[in-house]
Amino acid sequence: MTNSVKSIFSQLSNFGQRIRELRENKGILLRQIAAALEIDPAIMSKFERGERKPNREQVKRIARFLKADENELLTLWLADKVQFIISEEMSLAEEALEIVKRNIKDETQTHTD
Amino acid sequence: MTNSVKSIFSQLSNFGQRIRELRENKGILLRQIAAALEIDPAIMSKFERGERKPNREQVKRIARFLKADENELLTLWLADKVQFIISEEMSLAEEALEIVKRNIKDETQTHTD
DNA sequence: AATTGACTTGACAGAATTTGTCAAATATAA
DNA sequence: TTATATTTGACAAATTCTGTCAAGTCAATT
Helix, strand or coil: CCHHHHHHHCCCCHHHHHHHHHHHHCCCCHHHHHHHHCCCHHHHHHHHCCCCCCCHHHHHHHHHHHCCCHHHHHHHHHHHHHHHHHHHHCCHHHHHHHHHHHHHHHHHHHHCC | CCHHHHHHHCCCCHHHHHHHHHHHHCCCCHHHHHHHHCCCHHHHHHHHCCCCCCCHHHHHHHHHHHCCCHHHHHHHHHHHHHHHHHHHCHHHHHHHHHHHHHHHHHHHHHHCC
């Protein structure tokens, strides 16, 4: 994932939001799921916030550990993947902002000498 | 692309089939497009057969060289990318598309104020 | 049959991205 | 403050992606 795209879209994660909700409702700690999946809590945190994407096996393990509907979670996870691909194509906005940013910077440098 | 998935899905390529059709109708050689894009003909061949995927810039250059509709080709290219992800998870496909569709709709409504 | 031209195939190396670990930072509550 | 939970970012290792190359197939000509 490029940084520019991440900055706009990382906050939306159908999957991540759902598992966080499930986890918190059950009063389970993030690091407890992490332990169950044998990964660092940092990664689990990133899954929940949509900053990184788990693989199919991890989704299944999460479902099992949370006693949640595996199919529901896999579906949300797939939706995220598709949505990300689509979102990347809407990223002309980012390019535009980059140009503006560059221009502003040049302007600033020109005037502060 | 994993090998197992490639073996199943590499034959379907909306984008590849279309540019081969366009190219052949104009009597252009594969290696001529390759030269224009400054890549090896082998890669161009793989693009046309859907074995590898070009990046956005390459799609644009192909469109320009073939004097084809850039938007059409970018769309087919995007369709291939989405279709590939979905193909990996066939059974969950429909539900996932529904979620994306709903989110896109919400996004649109949010932004048209 | 041998040659030619167009494309295809697969192995390969280097580049780029992704993965998980770790330590430090932050946040929240007691 | 102290303790506990989560987040952040830098990092190395693993994996995937890229394009090059040489050898291969296939069809049409000679």
